[in-house]
Amino acid sequence: MLVSCDGIFGGLYDEPAKNSFGFIQRDDDGHGGTIRLDATSYTRWSYIDLHHQHIDTANITLGQDAPFEWDFAIHHYDVKTHDGTATESPFDNVGMAIELEELNFVADVDSQVVIDMSTMMEGYLGYTPSPVNPVLSHWLDVDLSTMPPIYVLSNKVYLLRLGDGTLVALQFTSFMDESFAKGIVTLHYRIINTPK
């Protein structure tokens, strides 16, 4: 409506895009696509199974276990792998990625992830121990020294070697949705090769 008591020219604006989650886009050859998941919660891991194109979640505070089959998982902006290793590549996008011999793949390390932010104003956060892949977790730099925090995407293409030897290229493209809600993670992936 052009004119109303509640304002004019509402047509200038767009409606926020509705989020769809999961494997939201697949390449024609079936070897890659785009994944979007809701990682807003600090108490949840989202487990991604690339082979079956399936995402499962597990609540940390409820003690829920990881699913039987998964390749890598995302907790807010933390990433861990299922017995995998990862490295940063020089490629600009996942479509260009190929296997390179000289890269140094890094395994997960024991670390901790935040599960409770509500105590931040009291000067501490709630953590739980968890393995984290230090390379993949660098896809986003969050600077909390200013308010609001400054988020900087690395835009790097990472190579992830899964536990079964499959090599996958990953590129995280966004940490928020079109309404700028933080914690909505979008990434492109492409399976470069599978073990013979």
Next chain:
Amino acid sequence: MKRVLTLLLAFLSTFSVWGQNTPPDSTQTNPRLLNMVVVTATRTPKLLTDAPVVTRVITEQDIRNADVPTLQELLQTELPGIEFTYSMNQQVSLNMQGFGGSSVLFLVDGERLAGETLDNIDYSRLNLDAVQRVEIIKGAASSLYGSNAVGGVVNIVTRTSDKPWSLRLGSRTSSLKDRQHYGSFGIKRQRWNSLTDLHYTDAAAVHLSDTGDLRTIFANSSFNASEKLHVKISDKISVTGRAGYFFRQREKSEEANDRYRDFSAGLKGNLEFGQSSDLLISYAFDQYDKSDYSIASHLDVRNYSNVQHTLRTLYNHSVKSSSDTTVFLGTLTLGGDFMRDYLMSYQFTDGNHIQYTADAFAQWDWLPTSRLNIVAVLRYDFYSEASRSHLSPKVNLMYKLPRVNLRVGYANGFRAPTLKEMFMNFDMANIFTIYGNPDLQPEVSDNFNASFEWIHNQYNLTCMAFHNHVKNRITTFWRQEKNGMLYSNMSPVSISGLDLSLAIHWNNGLGLRLSYIFTHERTEADGMRSSSTRPHTATLHIDYSRNWRLGRTTLALNGRVLSAVTCDEYTSYSDLSQFEEITYPGYTMWRLSLRHTFSRGVCLTATIDNLFNYRPDYYYNNSPATVGRTVALGLSFDVDKCFSN
């Protein structure tokens, strides 16, 4: 720096030796300014010298001399005690002698501005090229203007076309890569006049530091268009219509831009009854929107809209002596407003909110003797969503002696809780929630002031003492039981001080204006020094104008001096017993501008800003956002002057 200043003063003083009968360029130091008519003190036209409240006027000539791109810079340049800083998310925040943006009422031609961010209106909406003058009243004025007029009123009076036709085009650019382009076109006929203004700005991002609270100033661009049409239907009836559009874009990140839009319109009718009465009826519309523009998806999603519809009426009746109709006794003013205030916000979780406000007021402006003026006002305001009402009284006395004006006054100010403050429910990144509070009490202030004004030939000295007692100030406090911040009323605050101003104009074209303000702010609760208001601030303005065969040259030096301030700041939001002392350093900023106007309307301006190349050691949010000395060049062309005689 002192040596340079001394040299500059000595340089300027030499012009008195060459003295020519040059009219002054700074109207502030010009006694003719005292014949200026102002409207803000009483909502009726009055001579500046007859205004019962000290009114500071920044004229169109002052604006040109200052050569500043924004209203914020103009106010800071012209008045001590005003500081625009950045708050969270690099939003602009005002401190005017201890009062924040929500406690100082900004008006454009007497109309409120919709929209706010962190308690401040969008100051970039105010296009200086369209301004004829700015009237500033310090102290409470809610008895005339209602909510928000707690600490003062800044009324921006826009230009009206006063020539058969006029066309001004201009451009300004600086070494910081910010640009302004503007144009205005005016027509004046016997029965009507029209003025159209266009203004575009574009400022690149400015990197200040890698570690400070303030690091990179976001790139900004804006566009402002306005039209004002005045039609005189008869000798007794006139109508003014206006419309405006404003757009601003802030490049906040690689992913998104913040966008701000405003649509405004208004219609005002003036009717005169006989020789002694007039009636004004007006309608004003103002809509301020904020949206997020996604660079990747090109979606422009609105997340905030404040829409205000205001109906206003104002009736003036002049009373003359029944025995001698040439003797003017006073003016009775009756007025009322009705406003519908709609707010859609991303900070609400329970839908949009609407508040209706209504008020009525009466003012008796009485002249019992030729020397004494007494103005008494009483106003009643009602706010629907807050279910609050407020009565605001005000009394001013002015006694005129030869060369001296004495003024004393009491004024009540209030600020009603806003829809945001009552109904906010905003999750701050899963860290905590900010909750609104429907039980908030209005913020209330009692303002007492006394002033002495001495006017003699080229000298004008004003001394004013003021005291404000502010109760129920609205702010956010941590509430452990909610694990979040809750809007609450705070303990009383006292703000007292002294405001001194000296203006001198010599007949040789040299002018000087020196202003100083001492402000003492004290919270009465726990002795904690919560105020970050700088106690000592001063401004200095020196200009010299000279006519040449090829036109007129003006050299102007403007300086600001701000003292350091030490205050206590909480180190924990949730434990208010934890705080630390912090000192914000004082600083001075100086601007030197040279302007030459050729006789055919071409004007060239060159300005050096931050003349002494000041850079903060650490950029706090209230540090000047400067990278050091910068240079600006401006060119304007009054095309109509090419065709005039």
